[in-house]
Amino acid sequence: MQLPGGLIIDGERRRDYSFRAVTGELELELSENALQATSHPARVSAVLLRALQRIAGCEPNAGLIGRLSVGDRQFLMRRLAIHIDDSLSWLSAKCGSCGEPFDIPLRHSELPVKAAGEGYPEKVIESALGRLRVRVPSGSDQELVARVEDDDEALRTLLSRLIRHADSGAEVAPESLDAGLIALIESQVEAMAPEVATELLADCPVCQQQNRVTATPYASMQRPTGELFSEIHRLALHYHWGEAEILALPRSRRHTYLALIDRTRGMRSAERFIEG
Ligand SMILES: [Zn+2]
CATH class of the missing domain: 1.10.287 (Helix Hairpins)
Known part of the structure; x- marks a missing residue:
C-alpha cells in the first residue's frame, strides 16, 4: 500500500514508505511515556521517525516527517499498528440510545482510506483577496498549533501557515479572511486532503440503533507493555x-x-x- 497523499520530492510526488522490523525496543518506545514529546503531534513525529525505514525514497528525518500531511501521518500510524499486529481486536462501545455496552470486532487493515484529491498538496483559488494558494496541513503545522492554547488563535496561526498570495507569495493576514472565505478554504483543503477512517458505524445488538464508534489510528501507541x-x-x-x-x-x-x-x-x- 502507498501513502494516500505523499511528499513532493524534486517536483515528483512520492508515495512509497517502509517500516523497520518491529523489535521489543520499538514496542517499548511506543508505550505511553518512553518517547519524550511536548504534544501529541510531536509524539507522532517521534514515533514515525523511529519506526520508518524509508519515506518517499529518502532516509527519514525530522524535516520530512514534519512535511507529511496530517492524513498521511494518520495513515502511517495505522499501518504501523497493522505492521506490529493485525489480529482481530474488539472495540468497546456504549449505545448512545439505550446505554447498553457492546463490543465490535475490528481489524485495522480493513478500515477505509481516502486518497488525496485533485491538486494535492496545494491549489490556487480565486477569492475577493485575489488568487490565493492554499495547502493541506502538515505535521509541522499540527506541532506548532498544538502549542497555542486559545482555539481562535490556533485557527489564525494555522490559516496564516496554509495560505499565501499566489502571485507574490506574500503572507495573508488572517484578519482579512471573512467567514465565507474561511469556509471556502476549509472545503478546498478537505477535498485535497487524504484521510483515514476514524470512526465506524455499528448497530447496537440490544436496540438496533446505529452508533458511531471511534476507531483511533494511534492504536500502536496504546499497546500495553x-x-x-x-x-x-x-x-x-x-x-x-x-x-x-x-x-x-x-x-x-x-x-x-x-x-x-x-x-x-x-x-x-x-x-x-x-x-x-
Ligand atoms: Zn442500544
Whole structure:
C-alpha cells in the first residue's frame, strides 16, 4: 500500500514508505511515556521517525516527517499498528440510545482510506483577496498549533501557515479572511486532503440503533507493555539472555523462541507423564 497523499520530492510526488522490523525496543518506545514529546503531534513525529525505514525514497528525518500531511501521518500510524499486529481486536462501545455496552470486532487493515484529491498538496483559488494558494496541513503545522492554547488563535496561526498570495507569495493576514472565505478554504483543503477512517458505524445488538464508534489510528501507541515484560522475563529465564539482547530481537523471532520454550515444556510434561 502507498501513502494516500505523499511528499513532493524534486517536483515528483512520492508515495512509497517502509517500516523497520518491529523489535521489543520499538514496542517499548511506543508505550505511553518512553518517547519524550511536548504534544501529541510531536509524539507522532517521534514515533514515525523511529519506526520508518524509508519515506518517499529518502532516509527519514525530522524535516520530512514534519512535511507529511496530517492524513498521511494518520495513515502511517495505522499501518504501523497493522505492521506490529493485525489480529482481530474488539472495540468497546456504549449505545448512545439505550446505554447498553457492546463490543465490535475490528481489524485495522480493513478500515477505509481516502486518497488525496485533485491538486494535492496545494491549489490556487480565486477569492475577493485575489488568487490565493492554499495547502493541506502538515505535521509541522499540527506541532506548532498544538502549542497555542486559545482555539481562535490556533485557527489564525494555522490559516496564516496554509495560505499565501499566489502571485507574490506574500503572507495573508488572517484578519482579512471573512467567514465565507474561511469556509471556502476549509472545503478546498478537505477535498485535497487524504484521510483515514476514524470512526465506524455499528448497530447496537440490544436496540438496533446505529452508533458511531471511534476507531483511533494511534492504536500502536496504546499497546500495553505488560505482555512484553513477561516475554522478556521468560526468555531471560530460559536462555539467560540480557534485556538489551532480547529487546533487539525482531518481534517474530522473539515469538518463535517463546513458542520453542512452550514446546520444550510440553515435551517435558509428556515425558514425565509417560515415565509416570
Ligand atoms: Zn442500544
